[in-house]
Amino acid sequence: MGTASISTEKVFDVNDLNLWYGDHLALKSINFPIYTNEVTAIIGPSGCGKSTFIKTLNLMINMIPNVKMSGEINYKGQNLLNEKTDLVELRKNVGMVFQKGNPFPQSIFDNIAYGPRIHGTKRKKDLDEIVEKSLIDVALWDEVKDRLNAPALGLSGGQQQRLCIARAMATKPDVLLMDEPTSALDPISTLKIEELILELKEKYTIVIVTHNMQQAARVSDKTAFFLMGELIELNSTAKIFSRPKDQRTEDYITGRFG
Amino acid sequence: MPVRERFQNELNDLQNKLLKLGNFSLDALEKSIEALETKNIDLALKVMEDDNEADLLEEEINDLAILLIATQQPVAIDLRRIIVAIKIASDIERIADFAVNIAKSTIRIGNEPLIKPIEHIKKMYEINRIMLNQALEAFNEDDIAKAKEVAEMDDQVDDLYGQTIKELLQKNQENPERISQITQLSFICRYLERAADHTTNIAEHVFYLVKGKRFNLNS
Numbered sequence: 201m202g203t204a205s206i207s208t209e210k211v212f213d214v215n216d217l218n219l220w221y222g223d224h225l226a227l228k229s230i231n232f233p234i235y236t237n238e239v240t241a242i243i244g245p246s247g248c249g250k251s252t253f254i255k256t257l258n259l260m261i262n263m264i265p266n267v268k269m270s271g272e273i274n275y276k277g278q279n280l281l282n283e284k285t286d287l288v289e290l291r292k293n294v295g296m297v298f299q300k301g302n303p304f305p306q307s308i309f310d311n312i313a314y315g316p317r318i319h320g321t322k323r324k325k326d327l328d329e330i331v332e333k334s335l336i337d338v339a340l341w342d343e344v345k346d347r348l349n350a351p352a353l354g355l356s357g358g359q360q361q362r363l364c365i366a367r368a369m370a371t372k373p374d375v376l377l378m379d380e381p382t383s384a385l386d387p388i389s390t391l392k393i394e395e396l397i398l399e400l401k402e403k404y405t406i407v408i409v410t411h412n413m414q415q416a417a418r419v420s421d422k423t424a425f426f427l428m429g430e431l432i433e434l435n436s437t438a439k440i441f442s443r444p445k446d447q448r449t450e451d452y453i454t455g456r457f458g
Numbered sequence: 459m460p461v462r463e464r465f466q467n468e469l470n471d472l473q474n475k476l477l478k479l480g481n482f483s484l485d486a487l488e489k490s491i492e493a494l495e496t497k498n499i500d501l502a503l504k505v506m507e508d509d510n511e512a513d514l515l516e517e518e519i520n521d522l523a524i525l526l527i528a529t530q531q532p533v534a535i536d537l538r539r540i541i542v543a544i545k546i547a548s549d550i551e552r553i554a555d556f557a558v559n560i561a562k563s564t565i566r567i568g569n570e571p572l573i574k575p576i577e578h579i580k581k582m583y584e585i586n587r588i589m590l591n592q593a594l595e596a597f598n599e600d601d602i603a604k605a606k607e608v609a610e611m612d613d614q615v616d617d618l619y620g621q622t623i624k625e626l627l628q629k630n631q632e633n634p635e636r637i638s639q640i641t642q643l644s645f646i647c648r649y650l651e652r653a654a655d656h657t658t659n660i661a662e663h664v665f666y667l668v669k670g671k672r673f674n675l676n677s
Contacts, residue, residue, distance in 0.1 A: 391461045398464055417529035418465075441528040 209236045210274075211375055211405045212257060217271035219252060219261070226252050228429045229271070236374075239397060239406045241416035241437065244426035245452070250409045253426065254377050257407065258294040259287060292319060295368030299380040301360025303352035303367075308335075308344050311352045311363055315371040334366040337403075338396055358389025362396065369404070376400065378408040382415065394419045413453055417441045425449045465530050472522050472543050473598065479515040479550050480594040484587060486512070486557035487653070491583045494564045494646065495576060502561035512554035519547040538670060542663045546597060549656040549663075553590065556649040563642040563649075572643075573629055573636050578622040579643070582650040585615050586657065593660040600668050605661035609675035615654040622647045 212234035219227035227249050234240050234257075242250040255261040256273055259280055273280040280290070292315070303311050312331040313321075321327060331348065335341040340362045344355070352363055361381060368376055378397075382390040397406055397419045410416050416423050416437065423440040425433045425448075433440065433449045444450045451457050486505050493501040523540045526532060532540055589611045596604035623644060630640045658675050665673040 388461065395461060395463060414531050418531075437529065438525055442524055 210234060211236050211276060213272075213274040214256075215272040215274070217253075217256065217269065217273060219249075219256065220268045221264070222266045226429050227256075230431050232424065232431060232434060234375075234405060234407060235422075236405050237401055237403075238421040239401050239408065239419055240422045240424065241420035242407065242409045242424045242426060243411075243413045243416045243452075244432075245457075246411075247428075248426040249429040250426045251379055254379055254407055254409045257375070257377055258291050258296060259285065260291075260296065262287075292371045293373050294375045294377060295371065295373035296377040296379070297361070297365050297368050297381050300384040301355075301357060301362075301364045303355070303360050303363055305351070305353060307349045308352045308355070308363065309348040311367050312370045315367060319371055330370050334370045335363075337369060337400070338362040338366040339392070339399075340366060356389070358385050358392060361385060361389070361393060365393075365396065365400075369400075373404065375405045375407065378406065380409055380411060383411060390415070425452060427452070465526075465532075465536075468522070468526060468530075469536065469539060472519065472526065472540065475515065475519050475522065476543055476546060476550070477594055477598060479512060479519065479547060479554075480590065482512050482515065483550050483554040483557065484590055486554045487560075487583065487586060487590075490557040490560035490564065491580065493561055494567075495580070497564075497567075497569060499565055499568070502564040505561040506558050509554055509558045512551050516547045516551040520544055535667070535670075538667050542597075542667045546660050546663050549659045550590075552656050553653045556653045559649045560646050563646050567639050567642050570639055573633060573639055574625070576643070578618055578625070579646060579650065582615055582618045582622070582647065582654075585611055585618070586650055586653050589615075589654060589657045590660075593657050593664070596661060596664045597667070600664070602665055602668050605664040606675070608661040609658050612654050612658045612675075615651055619647050619651040 210233045212232070214230055214232040214234075217227055217230040217232075218225065230253065232253075242254060244250045252261065256269065257275075261267055261269075269281055271281065275290070275294070278285075304314060306314075309331055312334050313327045316327060316330050321330065332341060332345075335344060340359060343359065344350075352360065355363060361384075365376070365381070382393050385393065394415065397408065400406060401421075408416070408420065420437045422434060423437045424431055425440065425444075425446075427448055433444060433446045435445065439445075440449060441453060444453065486508065489501055490505050492498065493505065523544050526540055527537075530536075589608050592604050592611075593608045595601065596608065626640050626644050626647070630637060633640075662673055662675050665671070665675070
């Protein structure tokens with residue numbers, strides 16, 4: 201839960217963002233600041249636009265055909281929609297973790313070293329260091345240090361997901377996007393990932409999409425509630441879950457609809 | 459990696475705030491009795507002024523408890539601990555109010571010489587102090603043996619209360635012109651007797667916390 205990390209610096213500043221899938225307007229005039237070293241959670245019913253929104257932040261959305269956008273997605277002062285954006289560089293800085301751990305069919309070591317290698321780090325010593333540090337950061341080091349050359353797919357689901365977080369961190373991003381990172385995990389693995397998120401926010405800015413609003417309540421500083429492509433309410437998590445401003449937020453989090 | 463470390467830290471924080479409120483009430487009670495004994499009106503006024511702090515602490519405890527329920531989905535002993543914290547905070551805050559009531563009575567008695575030494579009142583206070591200290595320890599250590607002892611001490615306060623009221627009524631017959639002071643002293647006895655009941659409630663809450671069942675220790 202959000203212990204008051206008072207941040208005033210915005211990593212992302214999204215202004216009046218509209219997004220169409222073909223003719224369908226999927227995001228409607230979204231204004232959304234994201235502050236450094238905070239965990240921002242996005243909740244809302246299926247089809248509300250939360251996954252669409254998070255995919256705009258590293259322009260993964262461009263991989264879907266027929267997507268049009270208008271407005272601004274400012275990342276560190278640069279509008280990703282206007283200027284010629286280096287996607288490789290962007291995705292190095294804005295890492296992403298998905299619903300289910302998706303390690304490459306390689307060794308644990310090679311999974312982590314993959315990103316740094318394609319970005320030019322070749323020396324074994326440097327890679328060793330990055331792999332160790334990334335695995336320590338996700339609290340996986342002690343569990344795997346004796347079998348770094350074992351296949352990553354042999355790890356448990358929770359370990360695979362932590363490995364994927366470590367892999368995303370190996371390129372030293374400053375933002376981590378997480379799309380339902382625990383929906384395929386058991387409760388204890390889920391709590392471990394949540395504890396990890398709380399630790400990682402010291403160094404990273406985290407945006408997490410979750411169907412599990414209790415998870416949003418536990419891990420985030422800010423919570424955003426999306427409904428039918430609109431950002432209904434964005435506020436401190438403590439406020440959203442104890443006295444939301446908008447009746448629709450209240451109805452959703454109390455389970456009255458959705 | 460310890461699971462739910464932050465949640466645990468916040469539960470500890472809640473517990474510490476409660477102990478702080480407990481110590482505040484202990485202190486207020488002590489000052490109010492000292493003011494009565496030494497006729498220190500300034501000290502009595504201070505007890506009244508400071509009471510705001512207890513109210514604010516109680517609010518803080520309630521806000522934190524609500525936040526933890528809203529965001530952490532506590533279950534089993536975690537849930538009981540939070541519910542019990544809200545209830546104990548209310549009991550402790552009430553004890554601080556009794557200290558204020560004693561201070562007010564002290565001011566009403568003013569500089570008039572006391573009709574009799576206040577040994578019994580001091581004794582009642584002393585037992586109250588031990589009870590509250592021990593109830594807080596019982597809560598802090600999940601110790602139901604200690605909680606049970608608290609409930610037993612309440613009987614001593616009740617006995618002292620009966621005796622003292624009887625004596626005061628006798629004094630009233632002998633000195634009807636002192637009825638105002640005698641009334642105030644009787645009130646003070648009543649406040650101390652009630653304070654001990656609230657401390658006994660705290661002991662009951664500790665039973666509920668540890669055992670998950672309700673016990674009535676007040677009867």
